[in-house]
Amino acid sequence: MKSFIKPAQNKLYGYSNWRYKALFIIIFGFCVILVIGFIALNFGTIAIEPKKILSIIWQHKTDDSLGLIIWELRIPRLIMAMLTGMTLACVGGSFQGILRNPLADPYILGVSAGAALGACSVIALQYITGLYLIPILPIFALVGAFISISLVYLLSRKKSHLPMTDLLLAGVAVNFFFSAIITLLLAISRREIHSMVLWLMGDLSTASWQKVFLIVFPVFLGTMLLISSSLELNAMALGEEEALHLGVQTERLRLKIFFIGSVMIAIVVSFTGLIGFVGLVIPHIARLMVGPDHRIMLPVSALAGSIFLIICDTIARSIIAPTEIPIGAITALVGAPIFIHLLKRRNEHDE
Amino acid sequence: MMNNTESNPIISLENVTFSYSSQPVLQEVNLSIPQGKFIGIIGPNGSGKTTMLKLISGILTPQKGVIKIFQQDIRKISRKKIAQIISMVPQESYITYNYKVKEVVFMGRIPYINQWKGEALLDYQISREAMEKTDSLIYAEKGIHQISGGEMQRVYIARALAQSPKILMLDEFATHLDLNYKYEIIKILRDSLQEEVQCIISVFHDLNLASYCSDQLILLNKGRIEKIGTPHEVINLQTLEKVYRTRTHIIKHPKLSIPQVLI
Numbered sequence: 001m002k003s004f005i006k007p008a009q010n011k012l013y014g015y016s017n018w019r020y021k022a023l024f025i026i027i028f029g030f031c032v033i034l035v036i037g038f039i040a041l042n043f044g045t046i047a048i049e050p051k052k053i054l055s056i057i058w059q060h061k062t063d064d065s066l067g068l069i070i071w072e073l074r075i076p077r078l079i080m081a082m083l084t085g086m087t088l089a090c091v092g093g094s095f096q097g098i099l100r101n102p103l104a105d106p107y108i109l110g111v112s113a114g115a116a117l118g119a120c121s122v123i124a125l126q127y128i129t130g131l132y133l134i135p136i137l138p139i140f141a142l143v144g145a146f147i148s149i150s151l152v153y154l155l156s157r158k159k160s161h162l163p164m165t166d167l168l169l170a171g172v173a174v175n176f177f178f179s180a181i182i183t184l185l186l187a188i189s190r191r192e193i194h195s196m197v198l199w200l201m202g203d204l205s206t207a208s209w210q211k212v213f214l215i216v217f218p219v220f221l222g223t224m225l226l227i228s229s230s231l232e233l234n235a236m237a238l239g240e241e242e243a244l245h246l247g248v249q250t251e252r253l254r255l256k257i258f259f260i261g262s263v264m265i266a267i268v269v270s271f272t273g274l275i276g277f278v279g280l281v282i283p284h285i286a287r288l289m290v291g292p293d294h295r296i297m298l299p300v301s302a303l304a305g306s307i308f309l310i311i312c313d314t315i316a317r318s319i320i321a322p323t324e325i326p327i328g329a330i331t332a333l334v335g336a337p338i339f340i341h342l343l344k345r346r347n348e349h350d351e
Numbered sequence: 352m353m354n355n356t357e358s359n360p361i362i363s364l365e366n367v368t369f370s371y372s373s374q375p376v377l378q379e380v381n382l383s384i385p386q387g388k389f390i391g392i393i394g395p396n397g398s399g400k401t402t403m404l405k406l407i408s409g410i411l412t413p414q415k416g417v418i419k420i421f422q423q424d425i426r427k428i429s430r431k432k433i434a435q436i437i438s439m440v441p442q443e444s445y446i447t448y449n450y451k452v453k454e455v456v457f458m459g460r461i462p463y464i465n466q467w468k469g470e471a472l473l474d475y476q477i478s479r480e481a482m483e484k485t486d487s488l489i490y491a492e493k494g495i496h497q498i499s500g501g502e503m504q505r506v507y508i509a510r511a512l513a514q515s516p517k518i519l520m521l522d523e524f525a526t527h528l529d530l531n532y533k534y535e536i537i538k539i540l541r542d543s544l545q546e547e548v549q550c551i552i553s554v555f556h557d558l559n560l561a562s563y564c565s566d567q568l569i570l571l572n573k574g575r576i577e578k579i580g581t582p583h584e585v586i587n588l589q590t591l592e593k594v595y596r597t598r599t600h601i602i603k604h605p606k607l608s609i610p611q612v613l614i
Contacts, residue, residue, distance in 0.1 A: 097447075247461060
């Protein structure tokens with residue numbers, strides 16, 4: 001029989017060692033994050049020399065204004081962008097896997113609408129009462145997100161089942177319903193429209209160490225749990241019945257991914273607002289780069305999401321500084337052409 | 352016949368009744384399948400062939416009756432354990448993302464891989480052997496969306512074999528296969544019966560192929576078993592006319608003395 005791969009040349013019977021590949025990619029990705037992150041620190045309203053930044057970081061200087069800008073503004077914001085990008089891309093990739101739908105994104109199952117409604121309610125309340133309520137905004141967003149997660153779950157559950165189509169439809173319905181209420185809020189609180197829209201398009205300017213510490217643990221734990229389900233997510237690509245035939249308890253898997261992913265998204269968007277595009281397109285870019293095997297695709301998505309959001313946030317806050325552009329506009333503006341380019345290149349490669 | 356004349360049946364269905372909502376699909380089916388046989392399930396559209404496969408693999412649960420594999424009630428066996436016993440070659444299914452052929456075959460090893468420990472070298476070896484057997488190694492590096500229907504079917508069979516099943520189930524495996532591959536695949540399936548596979552159950556649309564492949568045929572009609580037996584016993588004019596409501600001609604295969612149906 002003709003052999004495509006000669007066994008003598010490869011100890012793994014023609015399979016590549018995905019562990020080495022993943023390890024290499026992760027190390028490489030972290031190096032890129034370090035470099036890009038350092039470059040990102042240079043940008044902003046006040047120009048600071050790279051040498052000066054190095055010495056500030058090295059000596060952990062926070063006693064002057066430059067030190068404060070670096071340590072209390074730019075670095076937490078950088079880390080926040082990184083964690084947010086990682087979460088959005090990783091959850092997006094998992095949802096695309098579990099729903100067998102390349103158009104799925106982290107917001108498709110309704111989390112975002114709940115968070116947005118929570119956030120906009122606070123802004124509306126602030127407008128009505130005149131109190132300063134912005135510090136409690138994340139709490140309301142989180143509560144809103146959890147309400148919508150439970151709502152979607154309760155609407156789509158049938159006895160002990162959680163059918164895929166019902167989950168998707170419940171998510172879409174909750175999204176539409178909550179969006180309608182948000183539109184009403186926008187209409188009645190005209191003076192606050194600007195801050196609502198800013199939140200809806202994503203905003204990393206409020207990043208702080210406190211927020212970083214609040215999200216870092218759940219985000220890393222969630223990412224690990226999602227990546228640990230990679231093999232089962234691979235099986236899902238064959239179809240629900242095929243996955244069952246491969247011993248995957250598809251109902252349980254779907255429930256697990258839905259809850260872990262939604263909770264991660266809820267926690268992150270409560271602080272950052274709804275940053276779009278990342279969770280939809282970064283997983284596709286990862287697939288184009290390393291193939292659809294979730295064991296590699298998910299870590300690559302997480303890293304690529306981080307890198308991508310760091311770049312976008314840097315552009316958003318520095319291109320017409322001191323004014324900030326909503327990061328949601330930048331993600332699509334920068335991401336769409338990259339995505340189209342990769343897609344075209346792949347199609348040419350296939351022909 | 353297939354009743355308990357031989358030692359212990361591998362699969363047994365006792366009084367199994369299944370319906371989708373209120374539409375009965377299988378009614379009071381009793382069946383026991385012995386070791387080492389190639390079983391063909393035939394019958395008109397909607398007679399419950401595929402449902403029977405899904406019941407045996409535990410994907411569907413009957414409203415009434417008990418299904419046992421290796422004398423054990425299937426409801427009491429975990430999905431993962433069932434996947435180590437039964438593998439399934441689907442009729443047709445769409446794979447969402449463009450995995451490589453070798454990756455799809457490797458998925459057959461999923462029931463054996465511990466989530467935290469990861470795969471062993473043996474898993475790769477078995478996947479490769481499955482591709483060698485089905486002659487799909489030549490296009491192992493191709494994307495699953497870039498291969499033809501016939502090549503795809505061989506990939507599915509390779510994946511099912513990679514699962515090291517004791518019971519191999521197929522749903523019309525030959526639809527897209529070229530003549531030479533039809534023959535090759537049947538040979539591979541037959542050979543696997545000599546090895547670790549203890550029983551093959553396949554749904555057939557094509558009666559002649561069913562007659563060619565199977566040791567025993569199960570003829571289903573409107574959710575009930577019409578007849579069980581060797582191709583000789585099942586394929587005859589009266590039975591076919593009754594079930595398919597068509598007059599047919601039956602001739603003997605010139606080389607093998609099996610019945611073949613002509614219209």
